[in-house]
Amino acid sequence: xxxxxxxxxxxxxxxxxxxxxxxxxxxxxxxxxxxxxxxxxxxxxxxxxxxxxxxxxxxxxxxxxxxxxxxxxxxxxxxxxxxxxxxxxxxxxxxxxxxxxxxxxxxxxxxxxxxxxxxxxxxxxxxxxxxxxxxxxxxxxxxxxxxxxxxxxxxxxxxxxxxxxxxxxxxxxxxxxxxxxxxxxxxxxxxxxxxxxxxxxxxxxxxxxxxxxxxxxxxxxxxxxxxxxxxxxxxxxxxxxxxxxxxxxxxxxxxxxxxxxxxxxxxxxxxxxxxxxxxxxxxxxxxxxxxxxxxxxxxxxxxxxxxxxxxxxxxxxxxxxxxxxxxxxx
Numbered sequence: 110x111x112x113x114x115x116x117x118x119x120x121x122x123x124x125x126x127x128x129x130x131x132x133x134x135x136x137x138x139x140x141x142x143x144x145x146x147x148x149x150x151x152x153x154x155x156x157x158x159x160x161x162x163x164x165x166x167x168x169x170x171x172x173x174x175x176x177x178x179x180x181x182x183x184x185x186x187x188x189x190x191x192x193x194x195x196x197x198x199x200x201x202x203x204x205x206x207x208x209x210x211x212x213x214x215x216x217x218x219x220x221x222x223x224x225x226x227x228x229x230x231x232x233x234x235x236x237x238x239x240x241x242x243x244x245x246x247x248x249x250x251x252x253x254x255x256x257x258x259x260x261x262x263x264x265x266x267x268x269x270x271x272x273x274x275x276x277x278x279x280x281x282x283x284x285x286x287x288x289x290x291x292x293x294x295x296x297x298x299x300x301x302x303x304x305x306x307x308x309x310x311x312x313x314x315x316x317x318x319x320x321x322x323x324x325x326x327x328x329x330x331x332x333x334x335x336x337x338x339x340x341x342x343x344x345x346x347x348x349x350x351x352x353x354x355x356x357x358x359x360x361x362x363x364x365x366x367x368x369x370x371x372x373x374x375x376x377x378x379x380x381x382x383x384x385x386x387x388x389x390x391x392x393x394x395x396x397x398x399x400x401x402x403x404x405x406x407x408x409x410x411x412x413x414x415x416x417x418x419x420x421x422x423x424x425x426x427x428x429x430x431x432x433x434x435x436x437x438x439x
Contacts, residue, residue, distance in 0.1 A: 183417065189410035208411035217408075220387040221415055224372055227303065227388070231310040232367035236360055238311070239318025246319065247326045259323065262316035269313050270376040277309050278381065301382050309377060314367045321366055325359035358427070365427045369420060389416060 193205045211217065246258045280287050281300045288294060299305055329352060337347040353360075375390040384391065389412060396409035 186410050186413050186417070189407050190414040192407055194405070194407040208408045209414070211408055212411040212415050216387065217389075217392055217412060220389045220392040221412075221419075223303075223387045224389040225419060227306065227310070227386070228368045228371040231307055231314055231371045232364050234307070235311055235314035235318045235367045236364050239315045239363070240322060240360065242315070243319045243322045243326055247323060259320065262319045265316040266313050266320060269374065271380050273309065273312065274377050274380040277305075277312075281305070281308070301385050303386050306378060306382055306386055309381065310371050310374065314371060317370060318363050318367055321363040322356075322359060325356055329355065361427050365423050368423060372416065372420070 190208055191204055191206065193203050193207070213221070242258070246255050249255055277285075277300060279285055281293070281298075282288060283294065283300070285300070288298065288300075300309075333351055334347055337351055342350070373390065375388075375394065378386065378388055379391055379394070393409045393412045396405040396412065
């Protein structure tokens, strides 16, 4: 008597969902039945949750650094701005609004307006000058030109303080080389003025704009320009109706960056113009050092709070537009 051969399981009988599978006697020609997902057990849920958890854990060091470096000082500034100075004759350490009120009056208000005016003007000029330079770098056929300009921009954007002030005093000061060579004093030129300080700030703001706008210009697709030319659009029309609307949030972001850099600059202006041009950063230094009045440390904190409010208002305009630009340039 012969024994029937034992059936061998075929690959079609294997359940790809990880279960026990179908009958082992299924023939090789039988169609494979797709595995049914059990209700309440999503197959991809865990795969999605694990990367998100890992992403949050990766941001913990950055969030901790932000909280320590920016959060704690901001809280200390806010508390000190609404607290009477410890050197005050009466009410030391008590809640008061006198510091904030004094920070928006008289010479302090003039210094705040002067800083906002100088920062806005230099940021606008830096944006208008830096955009065509960056566009020339992006469209250049020579890689060496791009690398040289971007490298130089990185160096010049971080060149400031006393060395920058000395360089301009030796070049465009009252006894500077270019001043004597071109007789600029006869034409009313003065480096130690609002106009002179504007020229000095542009020295490091224009390279900073080139660095910040170059990635956005790289994101402009060639197909957009070709489509505009195929529809008989001129270069001016392309920039007006296509490129600039897309780049506008990035340009505004560069403007905000330049505005913040000029608004917080201190060493260059202090070494070059001193108190000739009133600036909020200079007023804070005077209040902290007691050059004008003794015991004005909390007033300096109130002036710092004014700077934070101005920066926050500028950022509130920039962030919504940046989201719009990211959809096009991503």
